[in-house]
Amino acid sequence: MGILGEIVRKPDEIYPLLKLKMAVKKAKKQVPPEPHWGFCYSTLHKVSKSFSLVIQQLGTELRNAVCVFYLILRALDTIEDDTSIQPDVKLPILIAFHHHISERGTNEYRVLMDQFRHVSAAFLELEKGYQEAVEDITKRMGAGMAKFICQELALLNLLRCNPLPHPPRMKCPNENYCSIHFVETVDDYDEYCHYAAGLVGLGLSKLFLISQLEVMTPDWEQLSNSMGLFLQKTNIIRDYIEDINEIPKPRMFWPCEIWGKYVDKLEDLKSEENSSKAVQCLNDMVTNALVHIEDCMKYMDALRDPAIFRLCAIPQIMAIGTLALCYNNAQVFRGVVKIRPGLTAKIVNHGKTMADVYGAFYDFSCMLKAKVDKNCPNSSSTLTRLEAVQKVCRDSGVLHKRKSYIRDEVKSNRLMCG
Template identity: 70%
Template sequence: MGSLGAIVKHPDDIYPLLKLKMAARHAEKQIPTEPHWGFCYLMLHKVSRSFALVIQQLGTDLRNAVCIFYLVLRALDTVEDDTAIATDVKVPILIAFHRHIYDRDWHFACGTKEYKVLMDEFHHVSTAFLELEKNYQEAIEDITKRMGAGMAKFICKEVETVDDYDEYCHYVAGLVGLGLSKLFHASGSEDLASDYLSNSMGLFLQKTNIIRDYLEDINEIPKSRMFWPRQIWSKYVNKLEDLKYEENSTKAVQCLNDMVTNALLHAEDSLKYMSDLRDPSIFRFCAIPQIMAIGTLALCYNNIEVFRGVVKMRRGLTAKVIDRTKTIADVYGAFFDFSCMLKSKVDKNDPNATKTLRRLESIQKTCSNSGLLSKRKSYIMNNERTYSLTLILILIILLPIIFAYLSANRQNI
């Protein structure tokens, strides 16, 4: 559940949060009994709880393929992320990773916490991978091979230009989009989407994560991870790490806004990709992360807190997105609303204000031209100061019941 303060401020979060809690418990009960599949789904819940929830709605065969695809790439990413591994050790592993997934005995000690467990027990993932249908295996192997080679390239290469940035994001996320499109097509549920649109889906998510995770990446020990392109940040500071210092706050926010404006380039491609999907479960699987991305961009834009801590959507709003994203009308509505939120934060004195506004207006025009905005319920742009009396009363009634239930449970233990 969300924090009590957030729930009091947003009482209409209660119902979606309860539904999300129940969905999480239901998903845990669906974990297969076979040890290797049990490990894979438990690990999926540990490394990405929100992804684990959206994946559960997929058909069994596709769900298993996507689960393994995600874990294989998460393991690959763990090798790339571990700055303690020497380059001459890391690069060969990345390049050969697509072969390791066929080896039931392969594992490699790296990463921390749950990621270390994933790497130590990787034989479970390989065992499950070898039980997938051949067309799923081939798609996963192809993307893993291409991604490993791309990651290896950028181990020895810094992100200098915007073209470098797009290329890096292609290797670590655009290829994920291509791989998912291949898996959707292999399942027989969707036509094969174009590589261009599939790539844009991945870039939109990856660039959002890179923007949001600035502080975590720059403070990485023993060595900083730097993904913001020099071509952008050098317009504002001498070194990328200078953005986190308070004396550079104005320049930091301007640089941040430049990065967000760059990410918005992929929004309309993402909308096009989603509008072409036919299968409802695949649609929701794709749409929920994309809405989360534009929502996160709206929160990060013009927000100095990106350089001070963690900026992310509150859990109640995430629950609403998961609960209410059912049709393309919902997606157009969310993109339109978050674009309005972002637009309201644009300072006319910002160096990129004109470019930012132009991109936001283009997104809003695409959403409006769909003719579907009137068919969705807006849940994002509600006045933050307006609370529902009915929901507050429900909260007042529910809390004593919940506390009584918890107290009774403690007494029975």
């Protein structure tokens, strides 16, 4: 359905869309005049419009720290994601990257970002505490990414040295397309997501603490990690088709422990003839992600600063909405599914209080619950986790304050792609 058709079908989304568009334009005009800061904020707008908006609402000191932190980790992630870079080249870059984020004029990582020197210059203007936190998380993330690349290389070498018989789940049809899986178990999956996103949650919490705008609960590290894992797992589920079709080599993050119950190879989920099994596997993956929701709500409920709250809450609401869209949806194996722009605009516009969060999580979980097929092998676990989420939301005592925009989606049980 085209944009005009969406407007006709959902006229109530016109105002939120216009408001979001105006906010994006305003944010672009607020780019600092200094070349290095101008580069940082302009780049932030390009790589993540919605995230840049909520960052812009932070106080200047924290806003600059979060902006630089995001760009440095985005740069590191770009290296890790680039399948055209040979592992023997990639490994030392990932491991040593944290040493170079403070070097003015560094040209060593042009493969990552031609003008990274601007990010380095901005980094050097941050308060020392922010610098130390950013460098520590960058170091830990680079080391974690390198660890999984080493595991992948070890499996490749094993296959080359012992081509017959292949180890279980590791089939190597040729040198250019090797369907090995370095994320074997659910524990591997959690560890990978920790390095890819859990550390981002930990890093942001550290920045909030340094700013003195937040005072974290004793279990803040666990809760911060869960915030990152929930977002990362949602992205991995949603991006199946993009990752599996990556050239020159597929990127495979779904754990063998889950997909191995349904198919022989992860790429088999794309096949039409495996549609039923693929959807069951997808539902299993969504159920795995749901386990983090209670931690996420607990983390957000403890936040005090309104701008920090929005920075954390809006992505989380988008995540539960995306999982509700993906669940039991074979389209995940045909193309990337996304919440339509109009609903995204409403979430950005209304995600301001914990009542909004509880309401959104409750209503999206109701939508997801309505899609559960009792014949699905994992349906009992799915329902148990959803009911636990709904209980927390009900116990908050604020569901009567929730906005109606999500309840409309629940009633129609439709969440159309944009």
